[in-house]
Amino acid sequence: MHSEAWIDEELAELLKKNLERRTQVYSEAGGKIAFMGRMFLNFSSNDYLGLARHPYVISTSRGYLEYDGCGATSSRLVTGTLSPHYVLEQRIAALKGYPEALVFGSGFLANIGVIAALAGRGDHVFADKLAHASIIDGIVLSRANLKRFHHNDPDHLKKLLGQCPLSGRKLVVTESVFSMDGDLAPLPEIAATAVESGAMIMVDEAHATGVFGPGGSGLIREHGLEGKINVSMGTLSKALGGYGGFIAGSPALRQLLVNRSRAFIYTTGLPPAVAGSALGALAVIEKAGGLGVELLRRAAIFRQRLHEGGLNTLNSKSQIVPVLIGENAKTLAVAQRLKSKGILAAAIRPPTVPEGTARLRLSITMAHTDHDLERAAAEIIAEVRRELRN
Numbered sequence: 001m002h003s004e005a006w007i008d009e010e011l012a013e014l015l016k017k018n019l020e021r022r023t024q025v026y027s028e029a030g031g032k033i034a035f036m037g038r039m040f041l042n043f044s045s046n047d048y049l050g051l052a053r054h055p056y057v058i059s060t061s062r063g064y065l066e067y068d069g070c071g072a073t074s075s076r077l078v079t080g081t082l083s084p085h086y087v088l089e090q091r092i093a094a095l096k097g098y099p100e101a102l103v104f105g106s107g108f109l110a111n112i113g114v115i116a117a118l119a120g121r122g123d124h125v126f127a128d129k130l131a132h133a134s135i136i137d138g139i140v141l142s143r144a145n146l147k148r149f150h151h152n153d154p155d156h157l158k159k160l161l162g163q164c165p166l167s168g169r170k171l172v173v174t175e176s177v178f179s180m181d182g183d184l185a186p187l188p189e190i191a192a193t194a195v196e197s198g199a200m201i202m203v204d205e206a207h208a209t210g211v212f213g214p215g216g217s218g219l220i221r222e223h224g225l226e227g228k229i230n231v232s233m234g235t236l237s238k239a240l241g242g243y244g245g246f247i248a249g250s251p252a253l254r255q256l257l258v259n260r261s262r263a264f265i266y267t268t269g270l271p272p273a274v275a276g277s278a279l280g281a282l283a284v285i286e287k288a289g290g291l292g293v294e295l296l297r298r299a300a301i302f303r304q305r306l307h308e309g310g311l312n313t314l315n316s317k318s319q320i321v322p323v324l325i326g327e328n329a330k331t332l333a334v335a336q337r338l339k340s341k342g343i344l345a346a347a348i349r350p351p352t353v354p355e356g357t358a359r360l361r362l363s364i365t366m367a368h369t370d371h372d373l374e375r376a377a378a379e380i381i382a383e384v385r386r387e388l389r390n
């Protein structure tokens with residue numbers, strides 16, 4: 001079709017720059033992943049606690065599927081709020097230490113839905129330089145002014161807040177665990193800076209929920225900042241192994257979102273089985289106790305092993321472990337050779353990360369045994385050394 005000719009040109013351009021991406025069919029189970037007829041150790045999964053295939057999570061989900069059906073059949077404000085939504089919001093609020101919670105269709109929808117409801121034309125949103133795409137899209141959608149502060153830099157945030165016009169609302173947004181670097185935000189300092197200048201603050205705990213804090217409640221609770229941080233956002237699709245997003249906050253905040261958040265209002269409620277799988281996952285996390293602590297122990301040992309081999313894992317303090325390589329081509333070559341040895345690690349290149357900081361990004365999960373981690377670390381060290389010598 002002639003009207004689509006520009007699409008072919010755009011795709012050809014991507015291919016030429018080695019930036020073209022494709023979907024690929026995988027079959028995942030227990031830290032191993034199969035595709036193209038081979039098995040790999042999977043270091044790209046966000047199913048940190050191995051709950052996506054946990055028998056109790058599956059049976060809880062199935063119970064809701066059979067009792068409440070396949071779909072919510074309507075948006076949440078019409079007749080799409082069912083008992084699993086209600087119970088799940090109660091459970092999330094209790095876990096996070098906030099009075100109330102609200103579940104969205106996904107973490108992406110929660111971020112765009114909340115930011116666009118809290119800020120509008122003439123308002124000011126301050127986001128960390130490395131904030132997730134869904135946070136940036138929420139700000140663009142809100143039509144507020146976007147200002148980006150240097151990564152994890154409360155002093156720069158303070159400066160930007162100080163330069164801000166007095167008119168309009170102010171909202172600060174950051175993550176607690178960053179998705180590409182695996183480092184942690186200085187939440188007490190960022191929160192104090194926001195509170196000092198009368199700004200609202202929202203923290204995305206997508207990678208902290210289920211892993212950090214008492215009972216997997218996240219880093220806001222670990223630091224006791226529930227009274228300072230207005231919006232605690234998270235997802236059901238990472239450590240909880242399912243799908244959906246949520247926020248926890250005050251009753252007034254929840255009520256505002258119910259009335260104003262378009263990404264909550266104009267979409268169908270989460271399917272009962274999906275809300276049910278989150279309830280199952282929360283029950284497993286509570287009953288097992290200490291899953292996050294054990295995951296972080298394994299990640300620390302893995303990082304230690306990489307450091308002994310002379311590798312740089314940046315400021316990673318979480319289950320997300322980058323291995324800095326630098327050049328794009330070398331990073332791709334290392335990833336390719338690891339793949340030939342049955343180890344699947346993502347090669348992350350600009351523009352996702354700054355120029356000259358191409359890296360492998362590995363996520364450690366409870367499905368990796370100490371032996372898997374030892375083997376992977378040894379292979380990574382050997383491959384990077386080989387590449388850097390060339």
Ligand SMILES: *Cc1c(COP(=O)(O)O)cnc(C)c1O
Pocket residue numbers: 106107108109111132134175179204206207235236237243244245
């Ligand atoms: C994955 C992620 C999201 C989006 O969550 P989904 O439930 O996958 O839509 C939002 N923020 C951060 C930091 C994430 O890593």
